[in-house]
Amino acid sequence: MSSIGEDDPFKDPSLADVSTTQPDATNVPPTLAVGRNASLTLGTDSLIVLDEELLESKGVQCCGVGLAGKNKTTRSIPFYNILWAETSEDGEIIIHYAHAVSKKVVRPAIISYTLDKPDSNLTEGWIERLLGRAYGASQRQKRIKVLVNPFGGQGGAQKMYHKHIAPIFAAARCDLDMEKTQYNGHGVDIARNLDIEAYDVVACCSGDGIPHEVWNGMSQREDAARALVKIALAQLPCGSGNAMSLNFNGTGSPSLAALAVIKGLRTPLDLISVTQGDRRALSFLSQAVGIVADCDIGTEHLRWMGAARFTCGALLRILTKAVYPADIAVKVEHANKAAIREMYRIESAKPPRSDDDRQLPPAGTGLPTLQYGTINDPLPPSWELIPHDMLGNFYAGNLAYMSPDANFFPASLPSDGCLDLVRIRGDIARHTGLKILLSVAEHTFFDQPEVDYQKISAFRIIPKNQKDGYISIDGERVPFEPFQAEVHKGLGTVLSKSGHLFEAKGV
Template sequence: MSLITEDDPFKDPSLDDRPQPAQPPALNNVPDTLAVGRNASLTLGTDSLVVLDEALLESGGTLCCGISLTPGSKKNTRSIPFFNVLWAELSEDEDVTIQYAHSESKQAVRPAIISYKLEKSQSVQARAWVENLLTRAYGASQRQKRVKVLINPFGGQGKAVKIYHKSIAPIFAAARCELDVEHTRHNGHAVEIAEKLDTEAFDVIACCSGDGVPYEVWNGLAKKPDAARALVKTALAQLPCGSGNAMSLNFNGTDSPSLAALAVVKGLRTPLDLASVTQGNRRTLSFLSQSVGIVAETDLATEHLRWMGSTRFTWGFFVRLIGKTIYPADIAVRVEIDNKAAIRERWRAEAAKPPPTRDPRPLPEPGTGLPTLQYGTVQDALPDTWELIPHDKLGNFYAGNLAYMSPDANFFPASLPNDGCIDLIRIRGDIPRLTSIQTLLAIEKNTFFDLPHVDYQKVSAYRIIPKNQEEGYISIDGERMPFEPFQVEVHSGLGTVLSRTGHLYEAKGV
């Protein structure tokens, strides 16, 4: 007897079993194929679960195993990618049940179920088979993650709560994640939540928001007495519910809420470089980018155009490029790699590595705070090895820790999550207008990196002092900061995220 449905019965999943960082290896001497009746079987293939069932021949154009069949289909097998398998178990009644993410379209998945009644004599073999299925489905990823969910009901177009319940929560529930959900109530609330959070009780903080809530969470964790331990212990994830979803694009490979939820369920712990930004007497953490000039102004001066979505960035960028706007500043940089050939070689060497099977970092001891600043703050004397160079015709100063800044803007294709560097771009503001237009188009075509007038370096620290302007825009992770000098220093692997590969961004590299 079989049951094939697409409803989600796990409204309140069992939370008895605590998740473990590593999963047991696949059991030996267990056949890959499990017979589930006279005319059906389940087989562990190379990269997918293969369902063979003669009943599929009779389904016509109905949905079966969560996959749409065309009328008159003669196929009696269907494949479910292991990545889409969310959970599997054998009940006391000898039912083997498999929950998985069914692809409704290229931009959405939803939970679906297959279930078969077994003979009691199969129980020992079936339990071992189910364990092998889960091992292949999760690999090095942690099962049944304990997730602190933060929902920003005000972000984007104010639809985050609806998106969470419709597209995200069902995926988490089907994967047997342990959930603790809280809504942010005001600007800065996520800082307060993260600062007080018992990070030993959670594996993941998942932000249903844009990039603003993750920024607040990083800085809330940074306020804890044991900030270094908290930042390594608890991974941060973004589930796209805002107008800016760069974090999800880079680590989940999508700005679809349901696909992002699936990616978080299957995500691998990934060390992420974070940067200390000092400005005046303040020290904050940055995970995304810092900008002065055209990018900062494009972002912050187009807030009134939010109704345009991500198109507002393109429009704002275009207007300022054509106007040859310049942003004079003095800049000092600690350069690690100063030429594009070496930068390309660094990226390709990392991309050639297989996905890691474990997080290599030791967990900092309790009470370990943020790292000491190696180069001091912006208020200290400039380090002896740094040279402050005038940039009187600066058009764009953009330092990025991630690759994608928006869906069509892979600004930093050579960036890596944990190479101890920020990728720094500098472009003059007085280049010809035609060159400016070609620069804008090159970003969408992924040819931006190779443009000769784009100065692209990997740096570990810098100081920038805007000049000849009383008012202007400085953006740190999309947040507006006072228009005054600031200094940045990178901390290798200080933070933790979940990613699909464990060591790369989901962006076209170099």
């Protein structure tokens, strides 16, 4: 790691065109005196505020900050919650932070002190040390293109943005450009024409549908490969399906997700090319045939039930022993659960990433060439097409969580070059099907003997003996016909807390 005295040691190296000059924080002491009876100290993981006037407060909290221990003259603010710090023309130091008003909501708050003996060099150096602790390797003052889908979920995305998200972004001094999507596919058009040099992040106030559109809009650009690395995509949960936020932000709360995006580390994400007919599209979430697709798309008329519609749909299909015959071929990378568990153990033990070390592809570089061709090409020689006449579920996932209580893929990793594939027979006993359904919420799904779990890099699936049915790509319905998929390792970019793992319970 660079020393504190070097030029912006925490700047994201992949954003070489963004440069700022930071104050010299060399030899700045951790404690800043801010009055005769007060001081600010950089602790191990928090900003410690010592203020004797707090003794006069009768509550257990002051200015929205918890009081530490029995000494009511001290309070602390976690560095993760620090949004910004600056000095005013009146000689004040002002610190903006995210105050937790509940377990699921944070709001911007301020503490400020007048400096009795302002020393601009000392104060600015101390502020730089504070922001260094607060942001670490994450880019500060991100330039964010915000897409608000006013039609998603229950139609409350715009209100959520203005109430819970925009104030957090503003307090962190992010540069915001908000645009509402106007029609189905508008996210595709926006991403296809986006000035990628003007932004660092596209943040979608929506469900998972708008991120899907943005990925595919970027894929249609002449500089698709460059755009997919340059622009980090984030989701702020304002829809009915918020898997992306659950996996990368670790929350379904809009305000907590906004804080996670502000502090997020650029993280490579595998993307998947799906070919069907003469079409090629990008997928970031999942590809499903069988019970999961049936429950997702086939219960649209039950949206009034919320997430319960998926459970009801699954129960009905388990009890009727629904099957979805298909011929399937896969390119297997890790064939059994023991190998998968060991690989995950090794990857999860690695230290958090400090930056995104990928090089930007040259201008004009489009999507990568398909290694295995399309669905219209002959099956690759090493693949064997195997009948699955009693298939109950074929579900390939790129993320761990599909919904708040559905960790279908506990061994999933953002950039391992693999899809996690789950196959389950449809003719299992009803009580076994119910046990498997319950195991998802209990985090024991991976260990169920009836669950065939593999890591694969490509597959082809050909539904048969059915006139019609459901195929789900990232939760979107596509024609009921054969399709093929292959993984592109680290093609996309997201923001995550760790820089290399999902915010999910692993195997």
